[in-house]
Amino acid sequence: MTAAATICELVDASIRAHPDRPAVIGPDGEVANYAELDARADRLAAALQAAGVRRGDRVGVCRWKSIDTVAGFLAIMRCGAAYVPVDPASPPARNRTIFEDCDVRAILLDERTASSIEGVPDAVRIVGLPEVGGGGARSDPPDADDLTYILYTSGSTGRPKGVCLEHRHATSFVDWCVRTFACGPDDRASSHAPFHFDLSILDLWMPLASGASVALIEESLAKDPRGLPAFIAERGITIWYSVPSILSLMATHGRLDEHRHDTLRIVCFAGEVFPLPGLRALRAAWPAPAFWNLYGPTETNVCTAFRLPDTIGVERTEPFPIGRACDHCEIRLVDDAGRDVPPGATGRIVCRGGPVMRTYWGRTPDAIDAFVEIDGERWYDTGDLGATDAAGDIVFHGRRDRMVKRHGYRIELGEIQAGLDRCDGLAECAVWATSDAGVTVIHAAVVPEPGGSLSIIGLRGHCGRHLPPYMAPDRFHMLDALPRTSTGKIDYRGLAERAD
């Protein structure tokens, strides 16, 4: 891979070098080679230009996984615009909020999502793949300073916030991936994460930047630990990347011994701590591939990496480190005053360099608390804590705030609370999280209005309509009143004890 300024330049180089090689394998097994991907992207780019999309615009994408969805991302980038993917399974109102927030010029939809986005002002809806068109769509291509994508993450006040990444950030990360995992034309990567999740950046653009292919995993299969092992074998996956939770489930429920996975050479995971029992079981089932623990918030994508040993001894009781800074960024562990903490001491994990976002959409960098100045330079404070171990690798020590991770998704408990607060018949509620053998469990204590008819079943239905599926609480606790501390604050410790 040569140095390129933008993600679309990287993909264009693969198109020129390998027009006949497979590029994207759809969930149903349909194969699009690089020439076909190019042609579809051109048709969509022509439709976007006809819709008025210009360099610097944003284009929403509310589509399920398909070859045309990938072609759509490429088309948006070729127009010099940023793609804004949302979860088609999320409540339409949440997706509409996102599209309105970043003022999308157009929205790409598919046949299944065409009816779900309504009331977005000044946005042209493009459903499916235009029958004809193409050519002449690269009159004003992006450069390194243009936005590649905006990914919306959970916000503490209940409003999602848009992480803005430029092509310089994305290519810096993709270049690191290609070099580190030696991705080449014979590789076939999996696309397990949904496209609104930052793991998808590696899944899509690492293989497509290196002439390899990417096999898309349909959303319901992605949650099925019994179906995925057959998929990995049938598609001949060589590089797997996902959150640990599905790998853990595959190890315990996937009947891995019934399948041959000898094409697998790299297994990456990120997004949450991989509890040791599941990791040990997976290592035993898959002894050959290299296992990598990757770390980084959406704002930086991956910024540290750790390659696991080939065997996991029974004496090990602690999770593995998140490793050291990737060579496209810098990491420091600092105290509250911005001074480096000594080896072994816990500090804030801060990052600067190649992959760190420009800003959140609609905010100036100066207004973002997570950007801190240390020694005259701007660093991104991840909100995570860590310490170096004896070998010099960073060990993750949890969060400083009320954000939790579940199935790799970062969740602000305040966003769940804001969603629950809108439920009819609810007087007040409190949301907190516990850990059960390393797995996050989200609790909600709910107090019904006097004379109301609040039920657990009703609350679950409300969550289905107002929260993304991964934010729904695992446990509801119906109380007459929330416990309070002497200062009148909600007594979360008392709640947690009551829930045990």
Next chain:
Amino acid sequence: MTDDDIRTAVRDFILEDALVGEDPANLTDDLPLRTSGIIDSMGVIRLTSFLEDRFGIRVDAHETGVENTDTVNAIVAFVVSKLG
């Protein structure tokens, strides 16, 4: 084992796993469980493991869809067909 035994076991599992604190009377046999979000994707995996362990059946990947798991009635019918 009668159908009622299966029904009781399935209902107890759902009340314990997904509806802690709910009035059991509200869990009707035709209440949508999957499509309403009461049982999510992780809940299906737990339900499947429970059915396998409790009834000694093998559940394959293609059998865990909504058609077999959306209601107590559907789950009971599925288990009965497996045992038959």
